[in-house]
Amino acid sequence: MIETRGFAVHGTDAKFSPFNFERRDVGPNDILIDIEYCGICHSDIHQVKDEWHDMMPANYPMVPGHEIVGRVTKVGVGVTKFKEGDIAGIGCFVDSCRECPSCTTGNEHYCFKQAAFTYNGTEMDRETPTYGGYSKHYVIDENYAVKVNAEGDLSGVAPLLCAGITTYSPLKKFNVGPGQKVGVVGLGGLGHMAVKIAKAMGADVTVFSTSPGKEADAQKLGASGFIISRDAEAMTAAAGTFNFIIDTVSADHDVNPYIAALGIGGVLAFVGMPGSPNTIHQASLIMGNKVLAGSLIGGIPETQEMLDFCAKHGVTADVELISPDRIEEAYDRTVKSDVRYRFVIDMKNA
Amino acid sequence: MIETRGFAVHGTDAKFSPFNFERRDVGPNDILIDIEYCGICHSDIHQVKDEWHDMMPANYPMVPGHEIVGRVTKVGVGVTKFKEGDIAGIGCFVDSCRECPSCTTGNEHYCFKQAAFTYNGTEMDRETPTYGGYSKHYVIDENYAVKVNAEGDLSGVAPLLCAGITTYSPLKKFNVGPGQKVGVVGLGGLGHMAVKIAKAMGADVTVFSTSPGKEADAQKLGASGFIISRDAEAMTAAAGTFNFIIDTVSADHDVNPYIAALGIGGVLAFVGMPGSPNTIHQASLIMGNKVLAGSLIGGIPETQEMLDFCAKHGVTADVELISPDRIEEAYDRTVKSDVRYRFVIDMKNA
Numbered sequence: 025m026i027e028t029r030g031f032a033v034h035g036t037d038a039k040f041s042p043f044n045f046e047r048r049d050v051g052p053n054d055i056l057i058d059i060e061y062c063g064i065c066h067s068d069i070h071q072v073k074d075e076w077h078d079m080m081p082a083n084y085p086m087v088p089g090h091e092i093v094g095r096v097t098k099v100g101v102g103v104t105k106f107k108e109g110d111i112a113g114i115g116c117f118v119d120s121c122r123e124c125p126s127c128t129t130g131n132e133h134y135c136f137k138q139a140a141f142t143y144n145g146t147e148m149d150r151e152t153p154t155y156g157g158y159s160k161h162y163v164i165d166e167n168y169a170v171k172v173n174a175e176g177d178l179s180g181v182a183p184l185l186c187a188g189i190t191t192y193s194p195l196k197k198f199n200v201g202p203g204q205k206v207g208v209v210g211l212g213g214l215g216h217m218a219v220k221i222a223k224a225m226g227a228d229v230t231v232f233s234t235s236p237g238k239e240a241d242a243q244k245l246g247a248s249g250f251i252i253s254r255d256a257e258a259m260t261a262a263a264g265t266f267n268f269i270i271d272t273v274s275a276d277h278d279v280n281p282y283i284a285a286l287g288i289g290g291v292l293a294f295v296g297m298p299g300s301p302n303t304i305h306q307a308s309l310i311m312g313n314k315v316l317a318g319s320l321i322g323g324i325p326e327t328q329e330m331l332d333f334c335a336k337h338g339v340t341a342d343v344e345l346i347s348p349d350r351i352e353e354a355y356d357r358t359v360k361s362d363v364r365y366r367f368v369i370d371m372k373n374a
Numbered sequence: 375m376i377e378t379r380g381f382a383v384h385g386t387d388a389k390f391s392p393f394n395f396e397r398r399d400v401g402p403n404d405i406l407i408d409i410e411y412c413g414i415c416h417s418d419i420h421q422v423k424d425e426w427h428d429m430m431p432a433n434y435p436m437v438p439g440h441e442i443v444g445r446v447t448k449v450g451v452g453v454t455k456f457k458e459g460d461i462a463g464i465g466c467f468v469d470s471c472r473e474c475p476s477c478t479t480g481n482e483h484y485c486f487k488q489a490a491f492t493y494n495g496t497e498m499d500r501e502t503p504t505y506g507g508y509s510k511h512y513v514i515d516e517n518y519a520v521k522v523n524a525e526g527d528l529s530g531v532a533p534l535l536c537a538g539i540t541t542y543s544p545l546k547k548f549n550v551g552p553g554q555k556v557g558v559v560g561l562g563g564l565g566h567m568a569v570k571i572a573k574a575m576g577a578d579v580t581v582f583s584t585s586p587g588k589e590a591d592a593q594k595l596g597a598s599g600f601i602i603s604r605d606a607e608a609m610t611a612a613a614g615t616f617n618f619i620i621d622t623v624s625a626d627h628d629v630n631p632y633i634a635a636l637g638i639g640g641v642l643a644f645v646g647m648p649g650s651p652n653t654i655h656q657a658s659l660i661m662g663n664k665v666l667a668g669s670l671i672g673g674i675p676e677t678q679e680m681l682d683f684c685a686k687h688g689v690t691a692d693v694e695l696i697s698p699d700r701i702e703e704a705y706d707r708t709v710k711s712d713v714r715y716r717f718v719i720d721m722k723n724a
Contacts, residue, residue, distance in 0.1 A: 126638055134638040134663060271656075279656075288476055288484040294656040305651040306621075306629075306644040309668025313484060316666040318659025 025049060026056065030159030031348045032085040036074045040351045043085055045155060047163040055106050055166050056098035057114070060372040062157035063091030063183040063341070066213065066274065069355050071144050083144055089157030089369070090116045090142040091185045093178045103166045111172040113331065114157065115185040116321050117141050118168050119148045130325040132168075158348065158369060170328045173335045180340030183213065183366040184331060186321065187341060191218035191270060192330040193322040194293035195225060198315075200268050202226035207269035209253070209282060211238045211245075214272035214295055216342060216365035219245040221330075222270075224337035230266075232282070241364060245342075259285065264312075266290055276300040283308050283316070291315040343368040375399060376406065380509030381698045382435040386424045390701045393435055395505060397513040405456050405516050406448035407464070410722040412507035413441030413533040413691070416563065416624065419705050421494050433494055439507030439719070440466045440492040441535045443528045453516045461522040463681065464507065465535040466671050467491050468518050469498050480675040482518075508698065508719060520678045523685045530690030533563065533716040534681060536671065537691060541568035541620060542680040543672040544643035545575060548665075550618050552576035557619035559603070559632060561588045561595075564622035564645055566692060566715035569595040571680075572620075574687035580616075582632070591714060595692075609635065614662070616640055626650040633658050633666070641665040693718040 025046035032043035050056050068089065069075075074082035092114040096106045106112060117139035120127050124136035132139055140147050143156025172181055191214055200206055206227040208218040215231070222229045223246030230249030231242040239250040251258050263284045271282060274296040282292050283304070290312065309316065322330065334340065342365045346354055354367040375396035382393035400406050418439065419425075424432035442464040446456045456462060467489035470477050474486035482489055490497050493506025522531055541564055550556055556577040558568040565581070572579045573596030580599030581592040589600040601608050612635045619632050624646040632642050633654070640662065659666065672680065684690065692715045696704055704717040 131638065131663075288481065294660055297655075297657045297660055301653045301655040303651045304654050304666075305647075306668060307647045309666065310644055310647055310670050312668070313481075313670060314668050316654075316659065318656060318662070318664050320660050320663060 026161060026163060028159055028161040030087040030155055031351060032087045032155075033072050034084050036072075036082070038069070038072050038352065038355060040158075040348070043087060045087070047161055050098050050100050050163055052100040052102035053165050053167070054100045054163050055096050055103055055112060055169060057092070057094040057112050057162045057164065057169070058097045059092055059094040059157055059160055059162060061093050061179045061182040062089040062369045062371055063186065063343070064351070064354050064358060064367040064369065065091055065186050066358060069358060072355075080141070080144060083153060086144050087155035087158050088143050089159070090114070091182045091187070091368075092142070092157035092162060093172055093182045093185070094162070094371075099166070105166045105171065106169070111178065112169045113172045113181070113185050114142060114162055114164055114169055115189060115327055118154060118164050121148065130323040132323050133321050158351070158371070160371060160374065168324060170324065170331055172331060179345050179368045179370070180343050181331075182368050183217070183341035183343065184334055185327070187213045187217045187366065188221070188334060189322040189327045189330050190214055190295050190319070191272070192221050192333065193326055194270060194295065194317060194319040195222055195268070196326070197319070198268055198291045198293065198317070200225050200227050204228065204267040205230065205265060207232055207266045207282070207285060208247070209269060209271040210273040210296065211235070211242060211365075212272065212361060213341075213366045216245055218270045218272060219247050220339045221334070223247070224333070224339050227268075253281070264288075268293070270295060272296050274298055278302065280304065280308065283314060286312060286314050289313045291317060293317045293319055295319055341366045345370050348374045376511060376513060378509055378511040380437040380505055381701060382437045382505075383422050384434050386422075386432070388419070388422050388702065388705060390698070393437060395437070397511055400448050400450050400513055402450040402452035403515050403517070404450045404513050405446050405453055405462060405519060407442070407444040407462050407512045407514065407519070408447045409442055409444035409507055409510055409512060411443050411529045411532040412439040412719045412721055413536065413693070414701070414704050414708060414717040414719065415441055415536050416708060419708060422705070430491070430494060433503060436494050437505035437508050438493050439509070440464070441532045441537070441718075442492070442507035442512060443522055443532045443535070444512070444721075449516075455516045455521065456519070461528065462519045463522045463531070463535050464492060464512055464514055464519055465539060465677055468504060468514050471498065480673040482673050483671050508701070508721070510721060510724065518674060520674065520681055522681060529695050529718045529720070530693050532718050533567070533691035533693065534684055535677070537563045537567045537716065538571070538684060539672040539677045539680050540564055540645050540669070541622070542571050542683065543676055544620060544645065544667060544669040545572055545618070546676070547669070548618055548641045548643065548667070550575050550577050554578065554617040555580065555615060557582055557616045557632070557635060558597070559619060559621040560623040560646065561585070561592055561715070562622065562711060563691075563716045566595055568620045568622060569597050570689045571684070573597070574683070574689050577618075603631070614638075618643070620645060622646050624648055628652065630654065630658065633664060636662060636664050639663045641667060643667045643669055645669055691716045695720050698724045
């Protein structure tokens with residue numbers, strides 16, 4: 025076994041402390057990654073505090089983190105995709121059944137037997153707990169890691185492994201591209217990636233936000249339009265004009281104004297999961313040939329495609345780099361949306 | 375002007391009586407159609423009784439009917455698509471602006487200036503009232519009529535002009551075909567067409583119905599499966615198994631069991647418009663990469679494509695042919711779902 029060190033919580037109080045544990049030895053198809061950066065995703069906070077108890081109850085001690093980049097320092101004898109010194113990424117899952125219709129079509133995140141989540145889960149043996157990227161090392165099957173071809177500073181690449189793929193996947197599925205008007209609801213960790221990726225795909229991007237103070241940022245990120253979503257007049261003026269809108273907001277909100285903002289044949293994709301449902305008339309979809317779609321991260325092939333796309337277009341996340349002793353502060357600020365736009369933990373120097 | 379005779383109502387009492395009126399003379403791009411058959415669509419009943427007052431208020435006298443087939447008996451000097459003796463069809467609209475992004479892409483039904491509806495509307499001059507297919511003749515621009523290549527009895531072709539295209543369009547848009555499991559919710563006028571068309575596309579079809587008595591019919595129409603939608607156990611067993619479900623029901627109902635019945639990446643398309651909205655959690659879409667779609671009839675090019683598809687595969691509606699003096703009886707029975715599966719008025723012998 026491989027000794028490593030991470031930062032864990034032991035209960036819902038979300039107090040982090042150093043935690044020594046073991047990773048498995050590097051098997052024939054495994055790679056060992058020295059983790060350099062790990063992003064802080066809002067879902068880390070939900071799980072640490074056991075706020076998603078019904079969906080995925082907290083297992084303590086919990087080492088969160090599923091936006092991971094690092095350097096490959098050892099490869100198993102059967103490994104072909106990586107060599108020592110490569111940069112690798114790990115996202116939200118580290119294994120799956122490999123046999124079901126989802127797994128065999130590159131949609132491992134929708135594995136019929138449920139994928140092995142990167143942390144707060146178990147390996148496919150359903151016994152061995154998984155610990156995440158707030159740690160120094162990860163051992164993973166090479167088929168569940170992705171290659172990072174980026175040069176230079178990697179801190180902005182880490183969030184691509186969750187926030188990047190979560191927004192890329194629906195933009196890609198619905199063929200966003202030049203000549204299209206795209207809306208991004210919410211300018212947070214997910215939203216700021218959606219703006220950058222949609223812009224890189226050639227679309228004309230408008231941000232819908234409740235925060236007037238984010239207009240300048242939206243422009244810097246590549247948006248040409250900015251609409252205060254509480255401004256009923258502005259929302260009415262926007263009705264019928266969008267080809268595609270991605271809704272990244274997890275707080276409860278009425279999605280009907282965004283359905284109205286779609287033009288004929290438009291698509292509203294949800295990647296945020298509010299606790300409360302919405303009230304939707306079928307007629308609001310029928311009268312405009314409109315589509316509502318849900319999307320959850322992405323599979324391994326598409327995650328690789330997204331990383332390559334981002335490398336080609338110079339897209340990374342805007343990050344605030346912190347040392348591990350500031351995780352609790354980062355959590356508090358993330359909850360208050362006081363981050364532009366992702367905290368990333370510097371594990372390289374931890 | 376061309377003298378013709380139809381059957382009209384003069385108020386919400388839905389009492390029909392013969393009605394003499396005039397169609398315009400055949401212009402350079404017009405064709406004159408001697409109507410042979412006209413289907414009775416449930417939307418005729420809603421409009422006759424002014425039940426859709428807010429959406430499209432009733433204008434009396436009203437001659438309903440937008441599922442029309444007949445013989446071309448005169449063509450304008452500029453007409454190229456039709457010649458005398460051809461069989462032509464007319465659906466839900468008879469003109470549109472021809473210039474907007476919808477019209478120029480063959481989606482005239484979503485005309486930005488609103489298409490001219492076949493009845494209970496006006497021509498694009500927004501003055502001349504339109505009268506529908508419960509009549510002996512129609513004069514229409516050739517670009518808004520479709521060619522019917524069917525042989526023999528045409529009575530089963532008439533309902534294709536609304537019920538056929540309404541179900542064909544979403545089945546086509548979402549690439550229904552061999553190897554796919556397709557659900558049809560509701561076995562009425564729309565539903566029975568959906569079963570036949572999905573089957574002709576090569577899919578394996580299951581009917582969801584509240585009426586156990588319709589199982590034998592479902593099989594005759596081509597369905598291999600039949601699920602009583604009120605049977606919670608059967609619905610639970612069906613969860614996660616469908617690629618595509620088309621919901622044809624206009625009565626209020628909970629659509630969440632159908633969302634649950636979709637497999638990963640599945641699509642639930644709505645073509646019925648219940649008065650009450652549904653309560654939908656974004657998570658129910660996100661956790662399965664699912665899609666909700668609304669669809670309204672179809673444009674002229676797709677309506678032609680549908681007619682050609684149905685002719686090739688021998689698909690027509692199952693109809694009960696009536697004389698015009700039985701329209702009121704047919705309305706009563708349609709409201710009670712006592713028809714298998716479409717009333718069609720014999721205008722040829724009227």
